[in-house]
Amino acid sequence: MTRFEIELKKGNFVCSECKKCNQLVWPPSEFCSKCFQSVTWRQITPDAKLVEFSKKGDQIFCIAEFEDGIRVVGTLDTKHYDLKIGQSLLLTECGFNGSERFVFKIKTQ
Ligand SMILES: [Zn+2]
Known part of the structure; x- marks a missing residue:
């Protein structure tokens, strides 16, 4: 590893x-x-922006961009469905088990 x-x-x-x-x-x-x-x-600062998302069943997959343009693929934990590109996200969980895992939520002020 x-x-x-x-x-x-x-x-x-x-x-x-x-x-x-x-x-x-x-x-x-x-x-x-x-x-x-x-x-x-x-x-890495846990603040990110929503670049892209897609829904698969109950799950929302997203591409999120961190500082310096770093992009990862993760899942978005939200019940809101009016997602907007560029929306502020917060990384709430990450892990590694053979593959990278990133979980985001929508950042509220
Ligand atoms: Zn250098």
Whole structure:
């Protein structure tokens, strides 16, 4: 397992960041994909935006975008069906069990 997966399994959504490029490296890696410098790891801010969604039975699948344009596929835990692209989401749960798992809810002010 990668460091990213180990942390994800513990419920920590972390990503590598290049101090030289001042950018998160996605997909996460021990080295920056642009300048090949070593990276530091840090927690990702749980705020995201809804990029895309689709309904399958009772479940809503979504693509959410975090800081620095990081995008993940997850599920949206909501009873609201008037979803809008660009809506603010909050990451409430993450995990790893062979594949990545991200659960979001709609962020209310
Ligand atoms: Zn770099």
